[in-house]
Amino acid sequence: MDAISYERATDVGAAVAAASQPGVVFIGGGTNLLDLMKGGVARPVKLVDITHISGMDRVSALPDGGLRIGALVRNSDAANHAWVRERYPLLSQAFLAGASAQLRNMATVGGNLMQRTRCYYFYDTAFVQCNKRNPGSGCAAIEGNNRIHAILGASPQCIATNPSDMSVALAALDAVVRVTGPRGERAIPFADFHRLAGDRPDLDTTLQQGELITAVDLPPPLFAQHAHYLKVRDRASYAFALVSVAAALQMDGGTVKAARVALGGVAHKPWRATATEQALTGKPLSRDTLQGAAALAVRDAKAYRDNGFKIALAERAIVRAVEQAGGVA
Numbered sequence: 195m196d197a198i199s200y201e202r203a204t205d206v207g208a209a210v211a212a213a214s215q216p217g218v219v220f221i222g223g224g225t226n227l228l229d230l231m232k233g234g235v236a237r238p239v240k241l242v243d244i245t246h247i248s249g250m251d252r253v254s255a256l257p258d259g260g261l262r263i264g265a266l267v268r269n270s271d272a273a274n275h276a277w278v279r280e281r282y283p284l285l286s287q288a289f290l291a292g293a294s295a296q297l298r299n300m301a302t303v304g305g306n307l308m309q310r311t312r313c314y315y316f317y318d319t320a321f322v323q324c325n326k327r328n329p330g331s332g333c334a335a336i337e338g339n340n341r342i343h344a345i346l347g348a349s350p351q352c353i354a355t356n357p358s359d360m361s362v363a364l365a366a367l368d369a370v371v372r373v374t375g376p377r378g379e380r381a382i383p384f385a386d387f388h389r390l391a392g393d394r395p396d397l398d399t400t401l402q403q404g405e406l407i408t409a410v411d412l413p414p415p416l417f418a419q420h421a422h423y424l425k426v427r428d429r430a431s432y433a434f435a436l437v438s439v440a441a442a443l444q445m446d447g448g449t450v451k452a453a454r455v456a457l458g459g460v461a462h463k464p465w466r467a468t469a470t471e472q473a474l475t476g477k478p479l480s481r482d483t484l485q486g487a488a489a490l491a492v493r494d495a496k497a498y499r500d501n502g503f504k505i506a507l508a509e510r511a512i513v514r515a516v517e518q519a520g521g522v523a
């Protein structure tokens with residue numbers, strides 16, 4: 195068993211200073227990190243407990259009409275916060291689609307953003323071949339069991355998917371991730387926070403060593419009236435998405451004024467379907483328009499041995515989610 199040291203930080207500066215060295219990691223609710231440590235997948239030398247930092251567990255209004263959700267807000271509290279439910283129902287729905295009530299009570303917003311892929315081979319250290327866990331070793335999933343793996347933006351080195359439901363809604367809402375690190379504060383547009391695997395599958399995000407996520411900012415609510423999060427999974431609860439869709443619309447009568455569509459379960463990061471969004475804008479929500487727009491989202495999709503079903507599933511899930519958002523389903 196590895197020796198691990200532990201430090202409890204009570205303010206942001208102390209947490210950042212304590213985590214400046216490689217091998218030191220923050221711990222929030224521990225619902226992902228502790229599983230990874232028990233399985234020998236994560237082997238930190240030191241844990242910096244951030245759950246006692248004051249001020250990071252609040253939801254507050256921003257001057258521009260948006261909302262700031264502290265990184266230590268528990269997933270349950272974020273989902274059920276009156277402002278989140280009323281102004282960002284897409285996000286509330288996505289939170290509630292994730293994990294179980296017990297896990298949501300523990301899991302933090304920051305930890306949810308940073309949770310690791312659910313690729314079977316990544317979690318099982320008996321498999322040596324995993325470029326994400328063991329850089330340069332290969333990828334057991336490409337020729338192996340890959341039913342849950344990526345169909346979009348995959349790399350020859352890793353075909354893992356991002357498992358977070360919350361992040362799919364945040365991608366659609368154009369959230370901003372606020373971080374503080376050794377070089378000060380940064381505001382990271384959501385599209386730039388998670389990475390495609392490329393030639394560095396070991397890196398899930400653009401966060402640097404020692405950078406602490408302090409909050410997620412949401413822009414003013416434009417999509418409160420017409421939003422739907424659809425999660426397709428093997429079981430009705432307590433299962434990760436095979437495909438999920440965050441759909442949000444601004445409607446002008448029966449015509450789409452603006453559309454946001456993001457997909458989960460299909461890529462190494464939450465996947466914005468921008469061609470679909472453009473194809474919907476200015477159009478009535480007819481079945482023909484929707485099917486044509488949904489097809490654009492998967493035109494570059496690539497299937498592996500077991501996951502070809504995800505291509506048709508994603509297309510149909512987009513149609514269904516946008517119809518639900520627009521109130522025509």
Ligand SMILES: Cc1cc2nc3c(=O)[nH]c(=O)nc-3n(C[C@H](O)[C@H](O)[C@H](O)COP(=O)(O)OP(=O)(O)OC[C@H]3O[C@@H](n4cnc5c(N)ncnc54)[C@H](O)[C@@H]3O)c2cc1C
Pocket residue numbers: 219220221222223224225226227228229244265291292293294297300301302303304305306307308309357358359360405406407408432433434435
């Ligand atoms: C059985 C099971 C089912 C699940 N099902 C789902 C599901 O359906 N959908 C879904 O979305 N999720 C699901 N989850 C995952 C769950 O949402 C995550 O485990 C949880 O969100 C992680 O939050 P945490 O606070 O516990 O993070 P931790 O486990 O504490 O940390 C996770 C990672 O985040 C880092 N971290 C934590 N906070 C910060 C911060 N503020 N700044 C920088 N880094 C930070 C840690 O260093 C660590 O690397 C499931 C988990 C389990 C165990």
Ligand code: SF4
Pocket residue numbers: 311313314315316323324325326327332333334335336351352353354395
């Ligand atoms: S898909 Fe990625 S995480 Fe899974 S085995 Fe391949 S390299 Fe590892």
